[in-house]
Amino acid sequence: MNEPQSYVDINRKLWEERTPHHIRSDFYDMEAFLRGKNSLNDIELELLGDVAGKSILHLQCHFGQDTLSLARMGASVTGVDFSEKAIEKARQLAEDLHLPATFVCCNVYDVPMHLQGTYDIVFTSYGTIAWLPDLDRWAAVIAGCLEPGGFFVFAEFHPAMWMFDNDFSGIRYSYFNRGPIVEQEEGTYADTGAVIKTESTTWNHSIGEVHGALTAAGLQVVILKEFDYSPHQLPHMEPAGPGRYHITGFGGKLPLVYSLKAVKQ
Secondary structure (H helix, E strand, O other): OOOHHHHHHHHHHHHHHHHHHHOOOOOOHHHHHOOOOOOOOOOHHHOOOOOOOOEEEEEEEOOOOOHHHHHHOOOEEEEEEEEEEHHHHHHHHHHHHHHOEEEEEHHHHHHHHHOOEEEEEEEEOOOOOOOOOOOOHHHHHHHHHEEEEEEEEEEEOOOHHHOOOOOOEOOOOOOOOOOOOEEEEEEEEOOOOOOOOEEHHHHOOHHHHHHHHHOOOOOEEEEEEEEOOOOOOOOEEEEEOOOEEEEEEOOOOOOOEEEEEEEEE
């Protein structure tokens, strides 16, 4: 069954508009990536381990930098995203770089209708689950795509961070999922000066909700970590060491990222 189109269409339009700006942005540093830079961070690399020879499904892959970084590490990778512009760019990059990666354009919930077989690893990271209203369905897709003994690696911005206004001037939203959050925004996190105005519909998911959904789907969470820094410099963040950023004025007092590894029994 196809997902109702209200929030899906709103959010897809946002990512279709953002993608060309992201490709050109300093944030994604395409020049360095084309020269061979690995776009993955230590947080997720630690949990992924040696991926050479492994089959990996990368959910919500955007335009494929992390997917292709995994391919460079020797994995057999399939990336999924619902933005046609992003997937088109990902396929172009794979061709230009002569990397063996497959890219599929579909909504996360529709993955079982587009892909067959199972994978050693399912991976997703940074700014993904906020776009999904139902984590039980999300977790069921992950579990269904994993081989027995396979594992899920997840790195995500902490739900405590999403409680704040966009400029972190005060708490505006609940830590818990209290329903959809509708916002309008000018520019984008990767290019605040981009001349675009977008609308989004998102949800804040507590760590307990994430853990519960994965457990209910038959996955055992074996590692769960929280970090007082972000490996990505978002607006209103300042450097706190190499590859680490804090919200300006907060000095590492807030959890900004968490990661987990969950195994399919």
